[in-house]
Amino acid sequence: MKTLKILSGGAAQGLVGSLAPTFKAETGFDIVGEFGAVGVMADRLRAGVPTDVIILTAALVDRLAGEGLVLRGSITDIGEVETALAVRAGDPPSSVKDAADLRDALLAADAIFVPDTKTSTAGIHVAKVLADLRIAGEVAGRLRVFANGATAMRQLAASDARHPLGCTQSTEIISTEGVVLSGALPPGCGLATMYTAAQATHASxxxxxxxxxxxxxSPGARDLRNRAGFVTDLVS
Structure with a gap:
């Protein structure tokens, strides 16, 4: 079996999956991917894991280009992804218009499902938001931290908590069955992250x-990007 090997942030998993049939039809190659926290994926590339394409945050891809691990000329923006709130399918949406609303919503939750707060883009941001809202200590015992956003959302979907809430990147929420996107984080608390793709220097x-x-x-994939949760206005 001919395969293209990718290392990607979880934010792009749904988009890659939607494009895989077209890619296979055009090239005869299957896509074999690892999806997870961007810091972990970058370290996998640094460790020498065979890789053809990476899809990570723009800042991290730029850093890897500086380390000689990806070809700078191949770097291509895909689109921005917002960090957002999620609820279980069937639960009422969480209406959050400002920082005070967000603080109230987080304090009302009896379980808060998030990705790794040290290596994932959304998880690092969630930790900052909790600190900025001065509730990090108060909700620490309610945090349910998982290796990546997709896993956190699957656990949210299966949760038997009375009033659980999730926070990760919108793409990971949209692509997970059993959870529903409840809106981006409000002004002053939000994060929109540009994701880019690049060819690994030692791609086979x-x-x-x-x-x-x-x-x-590609312009032809604009609708797929949009449905997957990417903001595509910046992509020609």
Whole structure:
């Protein structure tokens, strides 16, 4: 089986999955991916894991280019992803218009499902927001921290808590069955993160890597990006 190997933040998992059939039809290659916290994926590349394409935050991809691990000329923006709130399917949405609303919503939750607060983009931001709202200590015992946003959302979907809440990147919420996007974080608390794709310096399937990157950012995939939760206005 011919495969293209990718390392990606969880934010892009749904988009990659939606493009995989088209990519296979065009190239004959299957996509074999690892999806997780961006810091962990970057360290996997640094450790020498065979990789053709990476899809990570723009800042991290730029850093990896500086380390000689990806080709700077191949770096391509895919779109921005907002950090957002999630509820279980069937639960009432959490209406959050400002920081005070967000503080109240977090304090009202008896379980808060989030990705890794040290290595994932959304998790690091959640930790900052809790500190800024001065409730980090108060909700610490209610945090349910998982390796990545997709896992956190699956656990939210299965939760038997009375009033659980999730917070991760919108793409991971949209792609998880059993949870519903409840809106982006409010002004002053939000985070929109640009994700980019790039070819690994030591890619073995270079032509196919270039094709996947082109597909990810193509005008023809705009609707797929939008449905997956990417803000596409910045992508031509």
């Amino acid at each position: 399937a270079t032509r196919q890597a270039q094709r996947l990157i082109a597909l990810l950012a």
